[in-house]
Amino acid sequence: MNSTFDPLVGQVLDSRYEIVAKVARGGMATVYRARDLRLSRVVALKVMRSDLGEDDEFVAKFDREARSAAVLSHPNVVSVFDQGISQGQPYIVMEFVDGETLRRVISREAPLRPERALTHLEDVAAALASAHEAGVVHRDIKPENVLISHRGQLKVVDFGLARRVGSPQMTATGVLVGTASYLPPELVTHSRPDSRSDIYSSGVMLFELLTGTKPHTGENNYQIAYRHVNVDVPRPSERMRETGRRTGWPIPDYLDALVRAATARDPEKRIPDGRELLKQVRRSLHELESHGYADNPALAAELEPEPSGGDLTQPITPRPERPRPAVTRVLPKQPAAPVSPEPRWEPEMPASPRTPSPTPIPAPPHKAMPERPPHGPRSQRTPVFHVSKSPVHRRRRGAVALLLVILLTAGAAVGSWWWVDGRFTTVPAMANQTEAAINDAAETAELRLNTTSAHHEEVPAGQVIASDPAAGERVLRDTTVDVVISLGPERFSMPEVVGLTLDEASDALTGTNLVVGKVTEAWNEEKPAGEVLSASQEAGAELKRDTPVDLTVSKGPQPIAIENFTGRSATAAKEALGKAGFKVEVTQEHNADVKKGTVISQTPGSGNGKRGDTIAVVESLGPVMVTVPDVRYKSTAEAEKLLADAGLQYETKRASDFPLPLDIAAGTDPQAGTEVPEGTKVTLLIT
Template sequence: MIGHELGGRYQVIERIGGGGMALVYRAHDILLNRNVAIKVLRNQFVHDEEFIRRFRREAQSAASLSHPNVVSIYDVGQEDDIHYIVMEYVEGKNLNEIIKERAPLQVDEAVRIASQICDALDHAHHSQIIHRDIKPHNILIGRNGRVKVTDFGIARAVTSTTITQTGSVVGSVHYFSPEHAKGVAAGEKSDLYSLGIVLYQMLTGALPFLGESPISVALKHLQEEFEEPRQLNPLIPQSVENVILRSMRKNPEERYHSAKEMLQDLETCLLPERRSEAKADFHDDDDIDKTRIIPAIKPVQRGFEGRGEEGLTRRQMEPESAPPPKRKWSKPALWAGIALAVVLILGVLVWYFTNKLSVPEVAVPNLINKNIEEARTMLDEVGLSIEEPVTAVYNPNYGENVVYEQSKSPDTMVKKGTHIALTVSTAKVLTAMPGYSGQKYADVEKALVALGIDQSRITPDERYSEEFAEGQVIGTEPAEGSEFDPETQSVTVFVSLGNESVAVPDLTGKTEAQAKKALEDLGLVLEEVQQDSSFNIDAGKVIKQWPYEEGESAQRGEKFTITLSTGFPPEAINYTFRVPVTPTSEGTKTEIRIVYSDARKDGEQQEWGIRTIAKGQYLPVDLVLAPNKDGAITVYVNGEYVEAYEVRFSDAKNGTVDEPQLPVAETPAPTPTPEPTPPDPTIEPEILPPSDDGGEAVDGEQTGFILNDKNSQASNGNGNGNGKGNKNKDKH
């Protein structure tokens, strides 16, 4: 079954239990991605149509129950000869395991468990479903302490033809109610009787009735009184003992009328005012099934009773009285009838159990060196079964899940239905890797050696970590919780170097995308983007970065804020100032160098460029001006300072900038011989590339000059270049 996929959706993982009628597996529901428990009918019952019909009907009835203390039924199905019930998977232990581990339980814990069982029974009884097999094996306790009752309806599916084979009567006889032992219909009060035994066992660690055979135990349920729980455990309050005494009355009429009534008693029995209440008193004379001592019936003498010396007895001397009425003999006759009825009932019970439990004998097969599933099949074929749970102990001489010991020797004759205890070998016991995160490497190394790992197989691996300080262990390989063999496994211990530091790059002038990538490449994070105007940085590029500047060290993961430029502030204006320049003499190549400063680059001087001219002209210089940020232009001729101009923001804004006129270049005196060759008008002055801000020539001319011939010289010009020209009202 393991690895099989039932119904196209339930992947069987492992076997987790079983009984006389069915095996239980843990499986994974592929469709709903959850673990489930699957109960599979044993092979010997798959051809019993009556059993299968009742099995399915009762399982479907149980599926109608919806209660937090009832194991939910999810699905009922059949695949070939496999009949199965899919139910809720509960992680935890059954109550029988808990009782074996630590009985007697604390009184409050036992009452809490019994209350939850009783609540589940009350819900089931309202749906006309009788459990009929309440016992610790069918009570699951989850890891959260929640009680879950399972196997609703399964006991009800047992027929007279299968009761012996399944062994369910034998397995559950210690929890039988008297009416169940008689073979009569077991109702709701039968479940309450069984619950009383479960509570008895939790508080005392013992069963109320024990015997050499199932028949003797069943007869004790009918005839004998059990040892009161307080005699076994004096710590049990009288109020709690009263609950047990009432629920375990042999006469159903003297028990609780319903599970709800018993639940109410359980919920209040530990109240201070009830703990020392009087012991419950019941009228045993009304129980006709109680074993009694019946006096023998003496023969009645008629005539003389004896003679004295006088010859006559008093009876002879007295007149003979009328015979006593027959009704005086009715009580002995009643007792005789009761005794006869009891004898007949006991005889019927002995005959019933003798016939039902009389089964043929079979030879135990040899299961040594067989896989557990193969051994299970071999036992099923001869009518035997494996005692659950199977003992699993590692044996180096046998493979995993291979049988190496069985409780009954091969060829031993045993009765059909006998449980054979098997011991199988497990895989080599592995060690779970402990968690060492946050500890020092030296301490972890010692701990690993103590686990049996040779020091030569322990390797440190240093790496940066944002979570762990330098020198602390980050983790191991194999990882925490992983199983490994200390005798062969090599272990890598990851040790932290602390958080890695990186040198912060200069983000100034980068776009947002470029800045983000530069940070991410170093393990840094761009968290926030702000905006501000700038005279120095183009719009859309980084003006400044925070909290670290270029070249500073930052830990990986640090978060940064950058400020992007929105361009010049709205109050800034652009202004083109035309600088008049002339050669040293007309036609002579002269080097002109212009340096300027404005609102950009915090007012620092910037090179506009160098031009070589042979004629007078205007050179345009583009300025950016702002309040309190005026412009200044300095002109150098052949490397020597010649002139400086100041352009105020207020004048540029109002259009009142005074622009000088082009000075008249000096004409050299003629020489007698030889006559100088006139300058070639086709020779253009050397033009150097414009500055970064550049400017276009006036009126679109690349050289940007205006010629002043002899006939068109300005009337108000002068030779020193300080003459005032017309105000340039164009704003660029």
């Protein structure tokens, strides 16, 4: 808010509070951001308007706000630090909350997820529990009076209407001060607030958090107040269906019941105080966190308020516009009425046994006397018009005058009756009636019907859900009444999603007005990755709109690490790889360098595979064995050829000391017939 031209910006109150900037302006006071020079901290400074400083009632109300909030010490209530008067203007020093109001959150983001709405209401309920236990009733709970800091901390502010229980009312008899959209019915009818009044306003606020709309609206505050007194707050889930808003999450039945329990029109049927409201909010929040958005009929039935024993409807009569008389009266000079301190409404209520009628204004003591005719008697008992001297003339004139008076009186009576009562009719009860029955009732009441259809969880198909105006309301004849006919519970058939991809299953659910719930992935040896394996709802099941459906999706075959057995036992390799889920194909071959029974090679030898994959293992048979040939008595050349043909290597060595070499083979080492690995070097003995 622009504070450039505010005269208080830059001033220091009581040599301590330096006003830095204007934050907000209300009907009774302006709030500034200030700096406490003594304690070096930022505070909020609420300064009463200068034109109200001389009004004792507003000064008392301002003082009452400080005292009401000062008795409270709770993290969800804005703390009051100090109070004083500077230059005739009372002020209150409070905790400064750097953030925004809940109204801005609702305007920007509502409808909120149920868990977030309950979390906000939990903090409000905690603040009210502290206030009610201290004997303080707030009387003006609304989103504008709930602040949320940038760190997410919620605080209730503005105890300007708060009062201690048992203290006298600050407003005149028959005058109600409050905010129309959050007004409890009992404050409209007899202005006697208690802790249950705060609960009603909190319930309305929860309705707005869940739906993004107010439960009752009208062209003016009187219409809104009338609906608070005479019409139950609807269930949030019903409002969401009526408005057609798609959020992606349903509102569980126990949250509908919680709103109904907090906003029961009969205070005796309502949640009694902030402590009990806090208990039920936490209970609902635990249920929501434990089971998601699933309904809990048992909890809903426990929270649902009992039906009221009698008719709670009350007439609300706004002050009528009265035509000004043609004759001007000279009234004594009256003092000007004080300006309403807050931007709230003040309807005048009709007199009742509990509400004394306002004292009538006495007739003014002086009147301007009509001008005296130029001729005629001066006595006050003498008529000022000329009187005929003929008796017959006088009798005729009197009869005509009497007839005229009778006709005028009758016409006025008929006209008054028509204007006040005759042109009106009463909307008949239509809820739970068939369409044929309401057509007859509307014809009798001289009303027209505009019917629409909607699904409803409780009202059978073909019967009326609600009417607008509601039953019992007084309307002009030939008025069009909007009537909603039930189509029965709204249900959608669960599609077959098993075997589809996740994207295909999501499209199928969305197209059937259902939503994807929790998605879980699982390994599967047969189904490819991304294919839906199972769903939490059976195909063909009839489900509510926006019911979450949990899906299990395949991640494909589970990867298996491949262990390398090269150089290790082939038997161990076959056993371990087979146990891991692989198929093992074993081939054998001779290898002079690898011991028999050992793995020469493995394919693949590393990385990951999947169950059923084939791994090739080459098992060593050891080297090729050959038999040393018999070379005795062969010539040296023949012996060498025999050894070479057998795949053996050889070296020659003289076997005797005979002086003349004969070049005849005497044998081999190892001897003939011995099996040795191919390529073994054999010693050829020569004589």
